[in-house]
Amino acid sequence: MRDLRKLVVSGVVATSLILGSGSVFAASFDDVSGSQSEMAITKLVSLGYIVNKGSNFNPDSGLSRLEFADIANKIINLGKPATVKIKDLTTSGGKNANAVKLVKGGFIQLTKKGEFLPKKAVTYAELSKVLATGLGFKQSWSNRPIDFLFFLDRKGVLDIGTNLDAAVTKENAAVAIDKYLEVKNVYKDVVGVIQDSSPTSITLKTKAGLKVYKIASNSSLFINDDATDTDALGLGTEAHLILDNSGKVAFVDAVGIDSVEGTLGYAGGKITINSNPYNVNLNVIVPNLPSGTSDFTFKDFSAYTASGVTFKGSCYTNLQTDWVTALNAYIYKVDNRSITVSPTGGVVFDFSDVALNNLSFATDTAKISVTIGDKTTDSSVADLSALQQQGYKMTASLEAGADGAVTKLNVTATAPAPTPTK
Numbered sequence: 001m002r003d004l005r006k007l008v009v010s011g012v013v014a015t016s017l018i019l020g021s022g023s024v025f026a027a028s029f030d031d032v033s034g035s036q037s038e039m040a041i042t043k044l045v046s047l048g049y050i051v052n053k054g055s056n057f058n059p060d061s062g063l064s065r066l067e068f069a070d071i072a073n074k075i076i077n078l079g080k081p082a083t084v085k086i087k088d089l090t091t092s093g094g095k096n097a098n099a100v101k102l103v104k105g106g107f108i109q110l111t112k113k114g115e116f117l118p119k120k121a122v123t124y125a126e127l128s129k130v131l132a133t134g135l136g137f138k139q140s141w142s143n144r145p146i147d148f149l150f151f152l153d154r155k156g157v158l159d160i161g162t163n164l165d166a167a168v169t170k171e172n173a174a175v176a177i178d179k180y181l182e183v184k185n186v187y188k189d190v191v192g193v194i195q196d197s198s199p200t201s202i203t204l205k206t207k208a209g210l211k212v213y214k215i216a217s218n219s220s221l222f223i224n225d226d227a228t229d230t231d232a233l234g235l236g237t238e239a240h241l242i243l244d245n246s247g248k249v250a251f252v253d254a255v256g257i258d259s260v261e262g263t264l265g266y267a268g269g270k271i272t273i274n275s276n277p278y279n280v281n282l283n284v285i286v287p288n289l290p291s292g293t294s295d296f297t298f299k300d301f302s303a304y305t306a307s308g309v310t311f312k313g314s315c316y317t318n319l320q321t322d323w324v325t326a327l328n329a330y331i332y333k334v335d336n337r338s339i340t341v342s343p344t345g346g347v348v349f350d351f352s353d354v355a356l357n358n359l360s361f362a363t364d365t366a367k368i369s370v371t372i373g374d375k376t377t378d379s380s381v382a383d384l385s386a387l388q389q390q391g392y393k394m395t396a397s398l399e400a401g402a403d404g405a406v407t408k409l410n411v412t413a414t415a416p417a418p419t420p421t422k
Contacts, residue, residue, distance in 0.1 A: 028220070028227060029057035037171045038227065039253065040178035042220035043242065046250040049074050049181075050174060059171030062121025065108060068130075068173070069098040075177065075186075076134035078105055087114040106139065121167035128152055128164065131180045155183050188243040193283040193325045194254070197233040202249055204241065205283045213241060216248040223254040224319070232256075236285055236316030236326030257325065261314040264329055266302040271324050273315055278324045285326040290404030291361055300356075301329055307354045309334050312402070330402050334359065339396045339411070341385045347396070347409065361398065366406040372413050384411060391416035 029045075029052070032038045041057055044050040049071060063071075072078060078101035081094065086103065087110075089096045099116055102108045107130050110116060125145035132148040133139065135155055141147070145164045153160040157179045168176075181187060190213075192206035203212045215230070223232050232254075233239065239254040262274035270277040280298070288296045305311065310333035316326035338350040342360065349359045363381055370379040370387070387394065392413040399408040 029055060031056045032059050032171070033227065035059070035171075037175050039220075039222055039225065041171065041174045042227070043251045044174050044178060046216065046218050046220045047187075047242070047244055049177065050170075057170065059174075060169050062167045063170045063173040064119050065102075065116060065122050065126075066096070066099060066118035067170075068122040068127070069096075069102045069108075071173075071177065072102055072107065072130050073098040075181065075184075076130060078102060078107075085114060086110065086116045089116050089118060107133075121169075122173075123164065124149070124158070124162050124166055124168055125164040127168050127173065127176065128158060128162075131157055131176065134180065135184060157183060188245075188247075189240060190243070191240050192238075193281055193285055194233050194237040194239050195235060195285050197230045199230050202230070202233065202239070202241065202252070204239065205285055207282065213243070214248045216244050216246070216250045219248075219250050219252070221252040221254070223252075224256045228254075235287075238281065238283075238318050238325055255321075256319040257316040258319055258322075259314055259316055262312065263332070264301075264305075264311040264313055264315070264327070266305040271315060271327065278315065278317065278322065281318070281323045281325045284324055287326075287328055290330050290402070291400060291406075292359070292404075294357070296329075298327065301327065303354075303356055304331075304351075304359075307351060307356060308336075309359075330404060331359070331400050333397070333399055335397045336395055337397075339384075339394050341381060341388050345381050345385070347381070347384070347398075347406070349396070349398075361400065361404075361406045363406045363409055366398070366409045368409045368411065370411045370413055372415070379411070387413050 028042065032041050037059065041059070045052050051070070078098065081097050082100050082104035084091065084100045084103050086100065089099055091100055099118065103110060103116065108116065108126060128145055128148035132151045135151070137148060137151050149158060149160060149162060149164060152158040158176055190204065190206060192204040194202060195205055195210060196203040199215070201212050201214050203210060221228050221230065221233065223237070233252065234257070236257050237254050239252055241249050242251040244250040260273045265272035267277070271280055272278070284298050286296055286298045286301060288294070301311065309331055311329040312332040313327070313329040315324045315328070317324055334349055340348050340350070342348055346360045347363050349361070351358055368379045368381065368384070369376055370383060384394065392415055394411050394413045396409055396411040398406050400406045
């Protein structure tokens with residue numbers, strides 16, 4: 001696992017993690033940057049529902065009937081190709097097939113001259129009929145635009161006060177279509193906590209475990225509703241990913257993180273930081289201990305805490321909920337545990353009585369003292385090994401630093417019982 005120690009959150013770093021760089025990963029438009037509709041627009045472009053070339057989206061321009069025909073074909077079933085004579089569109093050879101299907105389905109009416117008027121902006125009445133149909137409104141129920149609108153208002157897609165005769169701008173169309181797709185539950189999404197990210201992938205932890213998702217080349221990424229890039233999607237960032245049809249990440253909606261440091265504990269299902277309780281995200285990321293070589297889990301943290309181990313370190317918390325999303329712990333103290341010396345010179349603390357794995361520590365830089373009876377002397381690992389070979393039973397307490405190195409080791413050695421004489 002990635003080590004959270006490499007992501008120490010100081011003032012400047014915290015700001016960059018929370019706010020990001022202000023740039024968009026791929027799909028971006030200068031004229032919608034920072035607007036309330038930016039997320040909806042770039043999401044639909046990244047997913048291919050809206051096709052837009054260039055650096056501007058022209059949000060205030062009307063959504064043309066021809067553009068709408070292509071979008072409608074992607075969000076509802078317009079049926080099989082049909083034959084309709086349209087005066088101002090070429091329809092031979094399958095050209096403008098979506099416009100033909102839109103007319104055939106009764107969603108767009110031709111003029112008396114048989115014109116489609118492809119550049120004319122679509123109206124809310126026309127948009128409403130398509131969206132309502134896609135959400136299950138049957139044309140046999142009614143063909144009145146107000147009934148389409150009332151249906152969509154109840155679904156939370158359009159407001160009942162909408163002027164049905166008004167032209168729909170590209171911006172407003174994107175917002176409505178995004179809501180429609182959410183209500184229809186079309187988006188292929190996954191929610192979890194980010195373990196790692198790169199310009200080409202995101203590693204996300206969910207209830208199913210860790211999975212690496214490749215990022216689509218035209219993706220759009222947001223954190224705290226601001227466009228960003230993968231540099232801001234660091235360890236502990238809670239994120240909602242929307243995937244395209246190939247399973248790649250097309251859209252990210254993430255929440256920034258904060259950092260809290262101090263003495264860590266566990267009580268009542270919550271992490272305590274300097275005795276203050278914090279709820280824990282079920283997908284919390286827990287990097288390995290700096291003193292260990294095996295995987296370290298949140299279950300391990302809670303179990304060792306309950307067995308008297310004192311941890312210090314830092315936690316990342318969700319800026320909106322204040323729930324812990326990443327826990328970077330190191331062992332600060334272990335009190336009064338049986339120890340042995342390994343063949344490699346490590347000191348091993350015994351946790352077999354509580355069905356936990358033993359903990360091993362290097363003591364190269366530790367100040368070691370040994371108490372035998374009433375006498376305490378400075379000592380070394382070599383001395384401990386010698387006592388062990390002589391049959392002494394040893395218990396110890398230690399203190400360690402953030403790098404996992406033991407700074408103090410206090411050992412009490414008890415001589416073996418004398419062999420009874422015959």
